[in-house]
Amino acid sequence: MMKVSLKYYTIKYLITILLLIIAVWAALFYAYILDEVYDNVDDGLKNRKIQIIKAVYLDEHLLKNNEFGFNEFKINPISAAEHQEKNKLFNKMYYMEYDDEEQPYRVLETDFIDQFGKYQKLTIRTSTVEEDELVYDLTTALIVLYLLLVVSIIGINGFLLHKAMKPFYRILDKLKKYQFGISSDKESPKYSIKEFEELDREINEMIDRNELAFNQQKQFIENASHELQTPLAIAINKIDLAIQNDQFDEKDMNFFTDIKNDLGRMASLNKSLLMLSKIENNQFSTLSHVNFTAMIKELVNSYEDFIEYKEIKVNLLDKEIFETIFSPDLANILLSNLLKNAVRYNHQNGILNIITEKDRMIFQNTGSMNPLDGKKIFNRFFKQSTDSSSTGLGLSIIKTIIKQYPGWDIVYDFEDGMHSFILSKNKS
């Protein structure tokens, strides 16, 4: 179904309904006017009948007027049996020499007794050609009226809707701009329309309710993660202690190391969830000037052993300095996640290019020969590889950080066997 705006929707209906109403009204009006006109004509005919009969009594020659002449009447003798008291009025077409066509006439037929006591039939006619013009004029007038009405209704409708619906569009705009977790302008303007005031109030209340539920949920995740951390750490510590004290033989030792690794994975998953929730809760709000180019150099240094072991060649290419106002903690998490990712999913003897430009930072690395699914990799718990040690949250943390900064973006690209993550700022 085609979607139309409120304005056109109402206009569409108004115009059709109006057309119907005007048509019915026009028909009734026409019938009424016509009735009036015939009444008038008939009165005229009746009046002439009396005058003609009077004239006949004065001048018997008129009785010989058997055809319609310029007087537009004729008198024909009839038998006594045919005689009727009543006037007969009807419409009839007569041939007219003037324009060689049949033309409509109104006709009055009546019988009377002349001065000689004979029965006579008097027929009087009058042309009704002008009534056609009347109908024509009437129709034109009605069409003009209809068009005028439509135009003015469109105008009034537009104006009224614009005026009356202004708060509606303002509310709509507010909803469009609304983002979860980001409190918008809650201050309600004065509404002169009760319904809109109600709508606005209800929407604000709904938003508050949702935010509350959302916050409670976030709080729950955060608390749950926090609470989980301690028992996890205790369990890991106990295993550590037992391993350190050589309480097991080699078989048991391996068994417990496996358990420890699983617990460790759980702990790091938990930590990542906590991190996500902290980022979303804006707990990294201290901003300062961060030089990303310098920071990535430091990070590459601290991951040196890790990178060297995989024999990855790291090329730091700083075309320009990438620096901005950012949370230093988040910048560290962001860059180290990108770096770790590029090393971790690289192969032995791989290549890692880190290119910094004024508004972009590109991590380009070798790795799997197939491109990743760029649409899904930033989703939580998305794992392309069968790598069991991955939490599936690293890239989603990156995305969550980026979302905190308007104008920033991170995209994935695959070209010539190189996986690229392109971090950009100041995107318009």
Place this chain on the structure above:
Amino acid sequence: MKILLVEDEAELRNTVQSFLEAQHFIVESASDYSSGLDKIISYEYDCILLDIMLPDGSGMDLLKEIKSMHKKDPVIILSAKDSVDDKVSGLEIGADDYLAKPFHLAELMARIKSVIRRKNQDGENIITYKNIFVDPDNRKVKIGNEELILNRKEYDLLYYFVIHPEKTLQKTMLAEAIWGDYIDQADSLDFIYSQIKNLRKKLKALGAEADFQAVYGIGYKFV
């Protein structure tokens, strides 16, 4: 050696951190109660420096948490309050030392060394294992009478083994102690092996009586 610094004042945190890093410590820092707690729960430190006034809680509560988890990490309280009451309550809860702000970095250093000495070295200045002598204050190692020259990581690694002799040390613990907390995010800790290999070569060359024993899949033991 790894130190955790919980301090909300950025200026002081940075000063202390760079000072300690210059002294070859690995320094992890936290600026508030919750991130401090996160670190304490997840990792082990040779020394924790704790500020009492934190934006979202008290360092005293953190200290209580440490003790309730039966962690043996030594704690030094850093406080702006120099009252006897505070000192007493801090030490009673289980802090190992108390330092009032402002303090001298040299004094902080001495106290850190002292608590580490007590914890890791049974209070001895020189740690001895077989014919290996480690002097943590000067970061020097002697095999018999000969000095062994090590780089920073090799020294840290050897120190960690010497204070835990004949114990199975897991790769994760070694990595965290020598490289820092972030390393637990690395997918493979096999890179430790190359460090051990280098260290073993140097120890052998000078005739050390102890060697690393690989415990398959878990880590190493120094015997």
